[in-house]
Amino acid sequence: MKVLLVDDDVLTRLVMQTHLERWGHQVVTAGDGAAAWERFQVEEFPIVISDWIMPEIDGVELIRRIRACPRPGYVYAVLVTAKSQREDLIAGMEAGADDFLSKPLDAEEFRVRVRVGERIIRLEQTLVEQNRALREAQSALIQTEKLASLGQLAAGLAHEINNPIAFVTNNLAVLRRDMMAALEILNLYQSAQARLAEIEPTLAATTHHLAEEMDLAFFQSHLPRLFDKTQAGLERVRDIVNNLRDFARLDESTFKDADLNAALDTTVEILHHELKKKQMHLVRCLEELPPVPCQAGKINQVFLNILLNAVQACPTEGTIELHSRLLPGAQVEIVIRDNGSGIKPEHLEHIFDPFFTTKPLGEGTGLGLSVAYGIIKEHGGAIEVESQPGRGTTFRIKLPLVPPQATRGQDRFGQTRG
Amino acid sequence: MAETTKHPILVVDDEPDILFSLRALLRRDFEVYTAESGAQALEILKQHPIHLIMTDQRMPEMTGTELLTRVQGTSSQAIRIIFTGYADIKAVIDAINHGQIYRYLTKPWDPDELREVLFEACQHYDLQVAREKLLRELRQPLEAGMAFVQGLREGRFGELNPLGQAECERVCAAIRDLLARAIKVEPGESESHEHPV
Ligand SMILES: Nc1ncnc2c1ncn2[C@@H]1O[C@H](COP(=O)(O)OP(=O)(O)OP(=O)(O)O)[C@@H](O)[C@H]1O
Ligand SMILES: [Mg+2]
Numbered sequence: 001m002k003v004l005l006v007d008d009d010v011l012t013r014l015v016m017q018t019h020l021e022r023w024g025h026q027v028v029t030a031g032d033g034a035a036a037w038e039r040f041q042v043e044e045f046p047i048v049i050s051d052w053i054m055p056e057i058d059g060v061e062l063i064r065r066i067r068a069c070p071r072p073g074y075v076y077a078v079l080v081t082a083k084s085q086r087e088d089l090i091a092g093m094e095a096g097a098d099d100f101l102s103k104p105l106d107a108e109e110f111r112v113r114v115r116v117g118e119r120i121i122r123l124e125q126t127l128v129e130q131n132r133a134l135r136e137a138q139s140a141l142i143q144t145e146k147l148a149s150l151g152q153l154a155a156g157l158a159h160e161i162n163n164p165i166a167f168v169t170n171n172l173a174v175l176r177r178d179m180m181a182a183l184e185i186l187n188l189y190q191s192a193q194a195r196l197a198e199i200e201p202t203l204a205a206t207t208h209h210l211a212e213e214m215d216l217a218f219f220q221s222h223l224p225r226l227f228d229k230t231q232a233g234l235e236r237v238r239d240i241v242n243n244l245r246d247f248a249r250l251d252e253s254t255f256k257d258a259d260l261n262a263a264l265d266t267t268v269e270i271l272h273h274e275l276k277k278k279q280m281h282l283v284r285c286l287e288e289l290p291p292v293p294c295q296a297g298k299i300n301q302v303f304l305n306i307l308l309n310a311v312q313a314c315p316t317e318g319t320i321e322l323h324s325r326l327l328p329g330a331q332v333e334i335v336i337r338d339n340g341s342g343i344k345p346e347h348l349e350h351i352f353d354p355f356f357t358t359k360p361l362g363e364g365t366g367l368g369l370s371v372a373y374g375i376i377k378e379h380g381g382a383i384e385v386e387s388q389p390g391r392g393t394t395f396r397i398k399l400p401l402v403p404p405q406a407t408r409g410q411d412r413f414g415q416t417r418g
Numbered sequence: 419m420a421e422t423t424k425h426p427i428l429v430v431d432d433e434p435d436i437l438f439s440l441r442a443l444l445r446r447d448f449e450v451y452t453a454e455s456g457a458q459a460l461e462i463l464k465q466h467p468i469h470l471i472m473t474d475q476r477m478p479e480m481t482g483t484e485l486l487t488r489v490q491g492t493s494s495q496a497i498r499i500i501f502t503g504y505a506d507i508k509a510v511i512d513a514i515n516h517g518q519i520y521r522y523l524t525k526p527w528d529p530d531e532l533r534e535v536l537f538e539a540c541q542h543y544d545l546q547v548a549r550e551k552l553l554r555e556l557r558q559p560l561e562a563g564m565a566f567v568q569g570l571r572e573g574r575f576g577e578l579n580p581l582g583q584a585e586c587e588r589v590c591a592a593i594r595d596l597l598a599r600a601i602k603v604e605p606g607e608s609e610s611h612e613h614p615v
Contacts, residue, residue, distance in 0.1 A: 162503050166526035167439035173529035174442040238526055 033057025067096035139354035257291035313340030430473035456480025
């Protein structure tokens with residue numbers, strides 16, 4: 001284990017170092033508190049053993065600083081002292097010391113006490129590891145639930161909306177046809193308005209008055225556009241439903257050949273509103289790809305999560321580029337690039353961690369990329385990121401044309417949902 | 419086709435709004451019958467000479483493809499069309515491959531396209547009927563011709579040289595072939611057609 005050993009007395013330091021190294025530890029020494037503090041800030045030490053009385057930064061102050069410094073792992077701190085007064089020990093413990101060693105050193109006691117520290121650090125490390133595994137499992141659970149509910153929602157929506165869309169569209173066509181025919185009849189009647197005025201003056205006056213009131217001429221000239229606009233609106237609703245359905249691809253929870261360019265387009269369509277709201281530019285350089293065996297619904301989810309991040313990272317009128325190409329070695333590559341805020345270097349290694357987010361509370365769950373990572377891994381692919389703060393971010397996804405054996409072809413004749 | 423002879427067609431969907439809407443669209447060009455279930459559709463088919471049946475796939479109790487399979491087993495010569503939402507596409511493809519369906523349309527359909535498809539299908543029906551009528555009408559003269567050639571061969575009108583004999587054999591075979599086809603289309607014996615999709 002890596003130990004930081006601090007003592008201003010060369011001889012004591014040497015004796016302790018010899019012991020520690022014989023017990024298999026890796027020792028870094030410092031001659032005073034300040035040097036130790038500097039070293040501690042750039043390196044990780046699970047165990048720190050420090051002399052109490054030193055000029056300027058003494059052992060207690062050093063431990064206080066160590067405790068105040070946010071570090072992922074625990075640091076086991078031992079103070080070495082000739083002091084044995086009760087008040088002194090309390091002061092040391094309050095500063096954060098875990099244990100005390102008294103001078104002159106007894107080699108056996110030293111060994112045992114360091115062993116205790118080592119045991120505590122190991123316990124803490126297992127705990128961290130277990131915690132991480134737990135979080136991963138939790139995020140996987142949330143991911144499948146998120147996916148399932150999105151898919152179910154989409155399928156339910158598509159089914160429910162489809163029938164009304166069908167008959168409303170149809171009714172509109174009927175209305176247009178019959179309305180136009182009726183108007184033609186009306187026009188014929190109107191051409192006899194002068195005759196009518198002679199025979200039935202009151203009736204003629206009433207029809208004339210009513211026609212003026214509703215501005216019949218305006219109505220007639222605008223009716224075609226009214227129908228056109230309504231029809232265009234309906235077509236948009238229909239497209240949205242189609243997109244949702246394509247997106248969820250419920251009937252395809254198993255590996256099936258898919259057109260990834262089309263999948264990208266579908267996902268972009270889903271984000272149509274977001275892109276428009278921010279007046280984003282979309283550059284689309286998609287090369288022809290062979291069909292890729294995958295779980296289309298999940299791959300769509302990956303594209304969505306990455307594209308959504310890109311949109312969120314971009315200012316208004318930002319640019320998102322989509323590239324796709326066939327790579328040698330039976331792989332395809334999808335690149336999603338934005339010119340948004342970029343990712344700080346110190347964040348880069350954490351962005352795929354579940355629950356890592358830089359977004360304000362309530363805005364990001366920090367699951368988007370960990371979900372994407374999990375899905376791509378499941379497909380035997382890889383996902384990489386490059387980023388320059390202030391310049392933008394590039395995500396690179398590679399998927400094999402031959403998926404991992406275990407998941408392939410369990411159910412190539414997947415049942416469609418009824 | 420003349421205004422007076424609108425084709426009788428049957429539309430099947432479990433949603434009344436759809437039936438109402440389709441009737442409004444098609445009433446001017448077709449004689450429209452509607453049914454809200456497969457069972458009701460089969461009943462109507464028994465009572466009316468329907469030329470074309472168009473059904474939704476997704477219905478409770480009897481699905482569209484099930485209905486059309488049953489129709490295929492009756493004497494009805496009606497052209498069979500299905501319309502379906504996206505998720506049912508597999509069942510429909512199976513049905514097409516088994517020759518049970520002339521055409522399929524996705525829901526929501528395009529009204530203009532729908533009318534065109536129906537006109538085309540009805541034309542197909544007319545052609546089919548005309549062909550069968552022709553073959554039926556040919557039967558009597560064919561049988562008469564057959565009798566005559568057979569008489570020739572048996573020497574009832576004088577001895578034939580070998581060349582004449584061979585010619586008689588040939589004509590006989592040709593007539594027999596035609597007759598076989600004419601008999602095949604006798605009403606009641608449903609024939610499975612291969613329709614383009
Ligand atoms: N294109 C990008 N540009 C800049 N930062 C990004 C980009 N993509 C991801 N990030 C950073 O990575 C973090 C994690 O992303 P992830 O999608 O996993 O979670 P999130 O977007 O914060 O939340 P969620 O996706 O669950 O709503 C983000 O908070 C952000 O800081
Ligand atoms: Mg995100």
